[in-house]
Amino acid sequence: MRVLVRDLKAHVGQEVELLGFLHWRRDLGKVQFLLLRDRSGVVQVVTGGLKLPLPESALRVRGLVVENPKAPGGLEVQAKEVEVLSPALEPTPVEIPKEEWRANPETLLEYRYVTLRGEKARAPLKVQAALVRGFRRYLDRQDFTEIFTPKVVRAGAEGGSGLFGVDYFEKRAYLAQSPQLYKQIMVGVFERVYEVAPVWRMEEHHTSRHLNEYLSLDVEMGFIADEEDLMRLEEALLAEMLEEALNTAGNEIRLLGAEWPSFPQEIPRLTHAEAKRVLKEELGYPVGQDLSEEAERLLGEYAKERWGSDWLFVTRYPRSVRPFYTYPEEDGTTRSFDLLFRGLEITSGGQRIHRYEELLESLKAKGMDPEAFQGYLEVFKYGMPPHGGFAIGAERLTQKLLGLPNVRYARAFPRDRHRLTP
Secondary structure, three states, X not given: XXXXXXXXXXXXXXXXXXXXXXXXXXXXXXXXXXXXXXXXXXXXXXXXXXXXXXXXXXXXXXEEEEEOOOOHHHEEEEEEEEEEEEOOOOOOOOOHHHOOOOOOHHHHHHOHHHHOOOHHHHHHHHHHHHHHHHHHHHHHHOOOEEOOOOOEEOOOOOOOOOOOEEEEOOEEEEEOOOOHHHHHHHHHHHOEEEEEEEEEOOOOOOOOOOOOEEEEEEEEEEOOOOHHHHHHHHHHHHHHHHHHHHHHOHHHHHHOOOOOOOOOOOOOEEEHHHHHHHHHHHOOOOOOOXXXXXXXXXXXXXXXXXXXXOEEEEEOOEHHHOOOOEOEOOOOEEOEEEEEEOOEEXXXXXXXXXXXXXXXXXXXXXXXXHHHHHHHHHHHHHOOOOEEEEEEEHHHHHHHHHOOOOHHHHOOOOOEOOEOXX
């Protein structure tokens, strides 16, 4: 029976079988030291008299588990048999045990199919999987239904800009930039829905925080009073996501030396107008209608200094900078919000317009063609509850939680302005 590295403490003094990859090797002649890596960790293997294969070869090891305080994890396996299941045919382009986030980033990404095997490279993906698991678990418990919406669409949820066009038989179609319109439709079916799926944005950005394909964690909820219901939901949701990651991916968090945030019972809130005032009068940074990346960074520092919080809701954005479906107020603001985490926007959300005539008026005011949204608009003729939702960018959240220098390290195979492989 195979034993995983993480379970070896329960087998001290026993003979076990391990399966994994040759992480590292050192040949001292009569004595040879190997590090064997499996999905759960790394252990030292002591053997001798072998013709050692190249690192990353797949191995089967049978041997005795003994305590050794100088070995990784305080244990080692004294091998009685080492079988090469599949040899590596050439050296890896990066020495996996020596990988560093800031060393040759292009090489790390170019050879992602093998550099992902490194403990530091795979750790963010393990943490992200735990965050998504916590996301699903909390919403399932709150009686949300997971949905699966089309990713090839006729029109974009936010207009015609930023869309990747595709040929769809004799028609022109687009990769979905958001499940927004479909999740609103599904509120009329289930009242509470969520989706975990990729989205695409055709933006020219080439920065450490932007991807052209990313994982969106979308939530939509019916019969709300206003956007405060959504913010309270997100507070509880994020708290559980962080708890799940810490409980089930704690080793990976510690490996990366991440400063794990505390989570307040209530995240501080600033209206967009208040945020602009703070930026201009207290921080000496003038800002336009929308908040720049630098403005968000400064607001993050402000929240940390004033409230001791890594988190900040900015609310009531002007109608001019929000999508057509955002619920408007008479003063020109909207029932909308962004969530900043350590000065980076990770969430955008708000209440939606739920009446047919008001949606038509809003589309026209934005200069958009209602005909392109016919299938979406039809549902509002049949009664829709006051509703709203938000979307969390999984990679951005993972990047900021773990202190990664680039959001690309939070996706297995990133797609950006210049990268279509591997």
